[in-house]
Amino acid sequence: MIKRIRLTLTLLACLAPALAQAELTVDIVGGGANRYPLAVPALAGEAGGQVVTTVVKQDLALTGLVNIINPPNPAMTVATPNAVNVATWRALSANAVLAGSVSPSEGGNSRVTFYLEQLAPKKTLAQGEFDVPPAALREVGHQIADQVYQALFGEKSFFNSRIAYVLKNGRHSYQLQVADVAGQQARTILRSKEPIISPAWSPDGRKLAYVSFETQKPVVWVQDLASGQRRMLANFKGSNSAPAWSPDGSRLAVVLTSSGNSQIYLLDVAGGAPRRLTQSDAIDTEPDFSPDGSQIVFTSDRAGGPQIYLQPVAGGAAKRISWQGAYNVSPRFAPDGKSVTYMRRDGGRFRVVVQDLATGDARVVSDESFGESPSFAPNGRMVLFASEQGGRSVLWASSPDGTSKVRLGVIDGEVQDPAWGPFNP
Amino acid sequence: MFKRVLMASAVVSLFAACSSTQPPAAVVAEPAQPVVVAPVAPVVDAQAAAQAAAQARMQAERARLAGESIYFDFDSNAVKADQQAKVAAHAEFLKQNTQQKVQIQGNTDARGSREYNLGLGQRRAESVKQSLEVLGVKDAQLEAVSYGKEKPRAEGSSPADYAENRRADVSYGQ
Structure with a gap:
């Protein structure tokens, strides 16, 4: 039997004008059910188009190896490892949560942090921090996805x-x-x-x-x-x-x-x-x-x-x-x-x-x-x-x-x- | 033609030069040397005219031949019997004009891998090149190249379109 799961993310017009209405579609067929269940709430404080969150989710979905779990409430965020409520995410069958935040920094830059939190046993598998101008936020998304992927699967990802x-x-x-x-x-x-x-x-x-x-x-x-x-x-x-x-x-x-x-x-x-x-x-x-x-x-x-x-x-x-x-x-x-x-x-x-x-x-x-x-x-x-x-x-x-x-x-x-x-x- | 016009204008400018630089007759101490005046009517050079006519004929023939594509059957690089006359016409021209170099450009229909089709188009071009050599054209005049499926003359995907693209062109340059 073929099991088909469809994940659709709508890309934002400001990110990719030529692809304003394009959908990113991931079809998983058969054995793809063994994907790693990862909860990815929006990064806390990320305004507007949520560039970083969108790129991270997109990249991880593209591997075909990660099952992205969205929070029950889209507005729900988890800024730090301490804020991770294990019971909430275990109830959604997640094995780990991607926590993090985006905040204003000097000179119009943004400060982006992330933590990959395993739930059982609770443990930080990867973390990082970036201070970049707005134009580099997309690249930050690729790098976070790459680090998450490396932590989960022990090899380099192809987003790089x-x-x-x-x-x-x-x-x-x-x-x-x-x-x-x-x-x-x-x-x-x-x-x-x-x-x-x-x-x-x-x-x-x-x-x-x-x-x-x-x-x-x-x-x-x-x-x-x-x-x-x-x-x-x-x-x-x-x-x-x-x-x-x-x-x-x-x-x-x-x-x-x-x-x-x-x-x-x-x-x-x-x-x-x-x-x-x-x-x-x-x-x-x-x-x-x-x-x-x-x-x-x-x-x-x-x-x-x-x-x-x-x-x-x-x-x-x-x-x-x-x-x-x-x-x-x-x-x-x-x-x-x-x-x-x-x-x-x-x-x-x-x-x-x-x-x-x-x-x-x-x-x-x-x-x-x-x-x-x-x-x-x-x-x-x-x-x-x-x-x-x-x-x-x-x-x-x-x-x-x-x-x-x-x-x-x-x-x-x-x-x-x-x-x-x-x-x- | 061009040569003759030049000559006539040279004569005209010679006259112009004479009339403006010749001092007034009264001041002339010695009688002027006899001057042979070149005729103003254009000189007809029989050899040049014949050459020009031959050149024009050659160019017309070249233009005609450039449109004479060699067509092939599906999955084949054999020059078919009904295409031989065109190959022979190209050969005749190239033997008479040994300075003329041509590029034989092989083409294929749109099916399959780009690089493999480049190989198939090359095979067609080489096949025409060999036929020309058999008819006495020198290797140095010929280059066989392939456009594969990249430059179709017919863009559609009907059998007739595909047949039109199974072709080698002989390019005589600009």
Whole structure:
């Protein structure tokens, strides 16, 4: 039986004008019932739109691992650990309460405090204090959520990361954007009348490699996010595409066509002569490095249709790993290297697959009428992909076991090639 | 054409220069040297005219060929029999104009992964490139690139739209 719980938060217009009426929807399916029950009353004294409280609740809900419990009375707040009434919150089945407050500080700043209080036994699991200008309150919300998450689950959260994607609006408007995981606070880093595809994050989160058609052919560029400086990395005769960074950031795998077909090559980030990595007379493309840098996973149609293959970077034979379906593409490693996600096209359906590399078990974690380019969150807890709904784009995240699926955000226009970045630098 | 106009205007300015700098006749001590006056009527250069006409024909042919796309069947990169004549016309032109370089741009319909489609479009472009080479065009004149599914000519999703996008264009540049 599928149990479905729906949590809806209405985002405030002042926070996200483009998403004024957007709803954040979290669908929990099946095993998601094991979520941690956390009570999150509004931070005491937080006026107006309750920016911090809203962001904290949103982020924690997005993990698919936390069941947010609202207070019986929305006006109820808990400023300090001493103010936590254990009986009240236990009656609501909460295991812990997020207490805290927002108060005016010097120079128009706000002082924000929080305490993560476990109820039985009563114990402060995490606490913190911030003194920031109003513009930074959203960021404070992300940081509190991150600290709460780390205290509850013993690992970094993915709020501390960003996504990159290409936003297409009409035939001749392409924007390469970087945004937070909910698709908000988007910043355009490249605007072009010609297509941009395949953004790839550098391991340190400071650069993006991508393919731009601005010179009337596909060329691989590398751009520094902070300075905006960019340069051509691969502009060889023919097509240049599908960049992927090695985990140490020193090399990129790219697809070149000098042999008369699409093959995977290695290039030093500083430039120099490419070294051919795959040897086939087929299309070999969409490389991605394993986290230890020893292997690449890629798409090849050497057996007819496109399928997923692994190959050692040092040299050696390619090994096919996908055996179900006639069209498997766009593979990406999980951060622990133990599984890969890819897209399977079956009839008119697009299925996000997560495959365990040790057992070969391939699980369909989402089944969509449209989808492309799944990628793992940097903590491995979610797989990101974009879908389409009523002419707008929807960013989804699914847990790798398929038990929870979260709608991260809705964006006007066509979102292409979403790529989940590493933890923020 | 341009050359001839220049020449005529040079003659005119020569006259202008003479009339303004020539001192009055009475003061002339010595008789003026005989002056050969260039004819004012335009000179027709037969070779230049023929060249210009050939150039115009070449440009018209180039413009015509640039619209001659090569179409492919679904999931195929084979140059079909009914597309061979167009490839041969491109080849003929390129052999006669060996300084001409072209970019062969492969395209696909909108189904599937962007990068894999880039590979499929490349395959179509390479297929046309090989056909041109078989017909005697030099490799140095040719570059095969792919636009994949990124630059569809037909934006719809009907079978006819998809067929229109399964195509390679030969771009002769500006």
